Amino acid sequence: MHFAFSDDQRAFRDAVRDFLERECPPSVVRAAWNGQLSNLWPQLAEMGVVGLTVPEAMGGLGMDDLDLVLIMEETGRAGLAEPLVETTAVVAPLLAAIGGTVAAEHLPGIADGSTIAVMTFDAEYAPWADRAGLVVRAAADTVELVSSEASRLRPQANVDRARPLFDIAPRVLDGGPVLASGPAATALARAAADRGALAVSAQLCGLAARMLDITVEYVKERRQFGVPIGSYQAVKHHLANVELELAYARPVVYRAAWSLHVGDPLAPVHCSMAKVYAAKAASTAVKACLQCHGAIAYTLEHDLHLFMKRVWALLPAYGDPRWHRARVATHVLG
């Protein structure tokens, strides 16, 4: 039993954190709100982050879910507005699992940053589909490609303008190449959605940690009644609650990564728990951090809302927390 990341995993995480602190400050997230495309994607591809899950033979780093979960947490912390969950956590492992010519055709382009990929599931909107060169669709009992030319994107303006949402209506529903069908397709789609839920859970932890950091700094500086407001118990207890929830969400998220990595049959249940706990921690963080700032963080000028709104956008992504709780309940209670 050893529940910690390796030195290599932590070193790569630190390198990505340093990069994002330098290259993805809140001003970059804010620019994405205004539709301004950053140059982060090619740089992340250059670092190997985009191709993290792509096999080495196809130009990627060939890393596993444990590496992935730490990097996803960092992208959450930075508020990164790039389709990394979709491309790197969801579609690339799916294509690698299918293998063959499909993998050989698309994975090198994903790894080198030239192909952005998204996957659409029934009843969920696809983020960043406008930038996707590759759209994979999970249908009733198939997993199929939908060429972006053949699809009609309908933008769905949403609370997080840095993460545009679309629904995708393929003109010809059965027109795309079928990658898998029958039980194999169901299993592939399920695994892809679970990995999406895991990646989003890690991002929610990162977002909660970032909002907590911002707020801790603020309440140490901000003075009222002659003292820092962070010296008041009411403020302390709000922020202690965020720390508390994060302390229990993180190991649940990391365990889900381990279970996916080793192919534990309970991995879906563990991914669901990850989403439940990460969503709870992030929701607590949003409310506590806004409250501890007071009106200043209710302004668009303040950065906190960039992270708050990302949380709200991610809560329903890849299964909302109630759907996941129900899945755990089915496992535990029948």
Added chain:
Amino acid sequence: MMDLRWSPAEDQFRAEARAWLEANAPKDPLPHGDTFAGFPVNRAWERRLFEGGWAVVSWPREYGGRDASLWEWLIFEEEYYRIGLPQRVAQNGIFLLAPSIFDFGTQDQRDEILPRMAGVDDIWCQGWSEPNAGSDLAGIRSTGVRDDAAGGWRLHGQKTWTTRGAFATKLFGLFRTDPSAERHRGLSYLLVDLDQEGVDVRPVDKLDGDAGFAEVFFDGAFVPDSAVLGGVDKGWEVAMATTGSERGLTLRSPGRFMAAAARLIDLYHRIGAPTHDEQGARDAVVEAWMDAEAYQLNTLQTVTRLAEGATMGPESSVNKVFWSEMDIRLNEAALRLLGPRAPLVEGAPDAVDQGTWMSAFMFALAGPIYAGTNEIQRNVIAERVLGLPRK
């Protein structure tokens, strides 16, 4: 590299523990240990545990342990609670005082105290709180007055909220030995024999009906110099180490809550949820089960750090808030399932599980109060984990 599987050696340890417990544990559920009738029965069982070498698995063999790793201790705890055994009447000794004896005790103190503690020859209780020193522990007024002729200290004052005080033979506590010093200075950590003149133990009835809770009055009771732990006037540091153990890993191991969650699920399967509350009660049950899992996972991370040589810092306060509040939610979920039967107690014809869920709920409500209130713990988290200013 991360590896969340138990090793073959750890699996072997689990199998050995399980086999011994299944062969030796009482067939009928033990009565509650904090009752006058139940205490001696539990003490006899814990003596059996000691004779089998399972009382204090993580201690060195010379004191009655089996040199088990922290991992093996966690496994033992899982197995202990899994078969339905209750919390230990020896707990305040073996889980709270013992770590401080190992860290601060002299060789003589270890040799004399630890085997008798493990073998339940001595039952230890804690003497921290006083009528005017609760959360503000440094406000302690009980004194130890120097008695040079006798070579020790004479105690005066009052301790209170002493769990199992009515059954205990020994008390560990803080006393002011330097009357000129203030607050956390001038306190000594004394190991007191309760069976002597000048000690008066008065039981206090508590919310959940259990006995054993007590006030302890001192009027000239004697503590020899050999029973000062960690040096005269240096008691605060030792006491903080003890409270770290109390809030941290050892007092409430994950196995206890995993077993409680399993019993809750069993209850759900036996009686279902009230028709007016099916979804809500079901959600509460699954959330309690998930909390027990989360607590175990957090503990596995902590033990990994400890096994690599780290020490438990202020994150023990994070731990304490979580387990105490989880315990309440878990028992509330059971009461939700019970619906109109929730308030029924032992003896009522319709009582489920002899009304133990209601008493467990009441016991759980003490969790955010004892071992340092959760308000104090949240202050500790804010100040020492997050770095917020004290003033």
